[in-house]
Amino acid sequence: MLNRRDVLQVGAATAAAVAGSGLGALGTALARQRLTQNELLRFKSLGNVTLLHVADMHGQLLPVTFREPSTNIGVGAARGEPPHITGAAFLKRFHIAAGSAEAHALTPVDFESLARSYGRIGGLDRAATAIKAVRAERGEDRVLLLDGGDTWQGSLGAYRTLGQDMIDCMRLLKPDAMTGHWEFTYGEKRLKEAVAGLGFAFLALNVRDTQWQEPVFDAYKMFEKGGVKVAVLGQAFPYTPVANPRWMIPSWTFGIREEAVHAAVDKARGEGAQLVVLLSHNGFDVDRKLAGRVPGIDVILTGHTHDALPVAIKVGKTLLVASGSHGKFLSRLDLDVRAGAVRGYRYKLIPLFADAIRPDPDMAAMIAKVRAPFAQELAREVGRTESLLYRRGNINGTFDDLICAALIEERDAEISLSPGFRWGTSVLANSPVTVEDIHNATAMTYPQVYRLTMTGARLKEILEDVADNLFNPDPYYQQGGDMVRCGGLGYTIDVAKPAGQRISALTHLGSGAPIEAARDYVVSGWASVNEGVEGPPVWQVVERYIARKQVVRAAPNTTVKVVDA
């Protein structure tokens, strides 16, 4: 008996779009109007070691709706290179049929109608099924499961339990190691305590104590898999104390520490490692540069920038894998390692279509258990949205525009600022907006909404600063994240200009007048990295706004103009 989980029926219109195009495995499945667990997990195994990788789950235990970016501009050497291609160009580059399941998982093309056809993607219970299947097929002694971090933050449950809900679920999967970023925003004490109870390694070679520059965590761990000595090195997000509050981790200092990576690689090789894997939260462009400068790394499992790529990218002899975000994907990389070198590989980015993959019962039970204390609250409908709400992209997304509108109205401000986070799930048009939806876009440990005055000059300085963190041509000077989102403020950004000269035509949207450098403007925002910020949590402000409006609508942003010459 077939049910919706075994065979995912897709709309006739989307199937028709595939006809005549270069079909991948998923396209073929679509042409047959079915998408099955077997199709999704099918993999011709190779060699003696399998790496499984997840990253940037951001607190999401259930299947999600998540729109990939339509704007993801690369600068310098990364210009026009993956992951800096989107939409139709992405599909063309990777020979993916428009309208196919893979196209829907990886791009925002025709997002809403395909989201309704294919359903949600992800869910840790689906990931568990896939991971168990690979371990059963390959044998556990050949498989390493690695978590790139940003796992313990991004939902109401993760916030209330200080990440314990995610830890309890991840422990069932028995990962071999993880590294981190937002994990650090629970503070030094909580992180240390959580790491002590993990039962698997937390690796971060680039975190040192500020006083003596001594390592705080293990740099790497050696494993024996398929008869191969494997070294897994961990690299936490290098700019955690810059992008997130330093006062929460006052005794720790980070940084890219290229030389420390080099030293750890050499040490691991010296101890007999035949395969060296860097489990990284650097961001894709930083890792691409690092791969070209530090020899001896066979594989970099990238994270932080939330890129989902259907192929492994080769830089010299190093393979770079990008496994997406929010639990949508599981990466599988099979490696043939002989005589201390990688002789061959096969890679698949597996989209975890929730209607096609059976949930693992043990994990489903654990997810239900950790969600139970908040289940009623999470499901509560606050209002409805008439338009698609999403965040991801270099410039404002509609969810951010909604948050910015809420900040202006609820806090009586002229201008609002909302951080350019890459986490946050999407809500389809004509759907209820729940407490869970609001928290998926806002839940973090420094949520206070401030209200203060800033001069026009200061506003420009902030925009220039963030723009350089995103568009500096040298990836080592980038922090990840996207442009800070603005409400009541329009501007033009010229990506290719030098630092301090990218932002122009700043406009006060309330009056249509140009922003004056010396005038004070009333600004409301959230996620300040300063200590002692006072104000209500942002989710409360957003909830009050939606509850008051009952029906919200946010059209795609037109107040920021991007020049990418």
Added chain:
Amino acid sequence: MSCGLDRRQVLAFGGGALAVAAFGFSVGPANAANDAAELIAKFTGGKQATTGKVKLDLPEIAENGNTVPMTFSVESPMTESSYVSEVLVVADENPRGGIAHFHFSPASGVAEANTRIRLAKTQNIIAVAKMNDGSFFTATKQVKVTIGGCGG
């Protein structure tokens, strides 16, 4: 915030440079607003410094501009016949260009030091090493000082 810290109070040294201190070490003179180029010209006597031999270890992005860890080392056998005699460190956008001026001798063993420096904004840090034969070597690194936030 640790804004109260002054770089003169937080100078710290690596093992190699400890010996240096005994031989005399002076923090850069109080100069007029950004005179980095003049300081270098004065130090080298107008001679061209060659890029190389000097390794300057600084973060790409400062976690805190008020106290940025800096380490430099200069390749040299540090023998009586071949050693590094002085290293000048300047910043090209601070209100004053001078950061530090280190003196070494063969007895220093290595030409290396670490300290913490204060940076007002994004700028280049330039280290120039003087060898006992009168030649000069240099390295430059940009350090970004950012408002922070928004990484995601």
